[in-house]
Amino acid sequence: MPRDTGPRPYSVPLAPGVGLKACHIRDIEADPGAVQFLEIHAENYMGAGGRPHHDLMRLRERFPLSLHGVALSIGGADPIDREHLARLRTLRDRYEPGLFSEHLAWSSHEDVYFPDLLPVAYDDETLDRVCDHVDATQDAVGMQMLLENPSTYLAFEHSTMAEIDFMAEVSRRTGCGLLLDINNVFVSCANHGEDPVTYLDAFPLAAVGEIHLGGHEAQQDDVGRPLLIDTHSRAVIDPVWRLYARAIERGGPRPTLVEWDKDIPAWPVLAAEAARAEAVLTGRADQADVV
């Protein structure tokens, strides 16, 4: 069983963390700055051996870990992938993460894996299935999972409920927590012509076990409307920092991850993002820091 005592830190603190990238390992070991936990994409550690495990084992002795799956396809029409659940369980046993999360999305269909987080319809049929899949996941992995709100570019005609109501109901029925990705809130609301502040204020913050921040790319579609794409390829923009400060003010501090997965910057750039999150979390950020 995971433990809270002993040399290996288990609980993820109400503090900043970063998504672990191999190119930053030396820097993190030399000076992690504000970073107090690391998050890994589970699928990158599903090989049998080699350097990824070697490095992560060493880092794990020093930092609590958040295990973030990107491929489970919890929203998929297919039955949940038991083999993949077993792989997640192996990682959980090996690394004892303090947090475990996955996405409200699908990514597999009839054995083909699509490496993206594809959108689901918010209706009763999908709700039942997602709840079944979350139950199976929590049973197999042996810990609570956090379900992350997606970035979406499309919607379904036959959706009958709002995304937030859908997520709150999954959390209520399964006991899973929620992962609030504030960049995803901003991206999806822009793409759907909705107000992110209204979305954020309606989000059940009490169920939130972790917050994600990240960068996106802004385009326009052919009719001149904003089309924001969740690329994790740049710095968090100021409006997302403002939404984050609002979430912390309303809900209290949460473990907060800065994601940067493409066009990965030198460590000081990412460390500065983590420091900015820390300033918000500790209430040291005045409006000028955040805005």
Add this chain to the structure above:
Amino acid sequence: MSSDRSDEFARALLRPDLPAPDGLVASRRPSDANPLDQRLAVYRNTVVASLVDTLEGRFPITCRILGRDFFRAAGCAFAMAHPPRSKVLMAYGDGLPAFLAGLDQMSRAPFVPDVARLEAAIGRALHAADADPVGIAALAALPDEALNDAQLVLHPSVELVASHYPIATIRERETRGEGGPKIDMAQGEDVMVLRPQLDIVTCRLPAGAHPFIEALLGQAPLARAAEAGAAREGFDLPANLAALFEAGAVVDVIPADRPT
């Protein structure tokens, strides 16, 4: 989403020529007139670009030799024809060398699919199980009469790649990015790939080593593996054994009377 709807969505992801599936709208606002195809294209692009990025990460030298534009176009065609069946993408692309070999353009660079086979083997070795190599003392410790039936257990990362082209030399040259004396393209190379600790090692194999190591991988006892090697002219058993242990390729020596 129902199964039928995901059938349609999944098909549309890898077929940009298909129209957007029924039941999708560009946004949650009913009156919104945002172009649906453009929204769907975000998903299509992400899926294919992620796969091509994965291939580029796994086949960097193949990409450098072919040129990035050509490699990504070929990778895109491969991804659409052979999307992954596993959620673990580090294993994606095992079929790329054979796919490249089937392209007409390869007649001008026939060595490239073999370089890709070498990179595919390296990718597998990177994530193979860990094991600690043993020194040749483990073999020397056996009494002479036990040698013939002893079995050498090779590191889980060991793979063999044989080619009519000098694939290891080409890869090294391209990795360093330097010029050098002209490579004799007629000089084929048999290569052993392994990862004895954290780093990949590639060894150019001498005469007979390929069938010898192949037999060891098939769990043949030492004498039978040596026979396989000796079928090639110039096979030198002591030298091969020394090189194998030196490379860190052996993780256990099992005497015939010890159950495996």
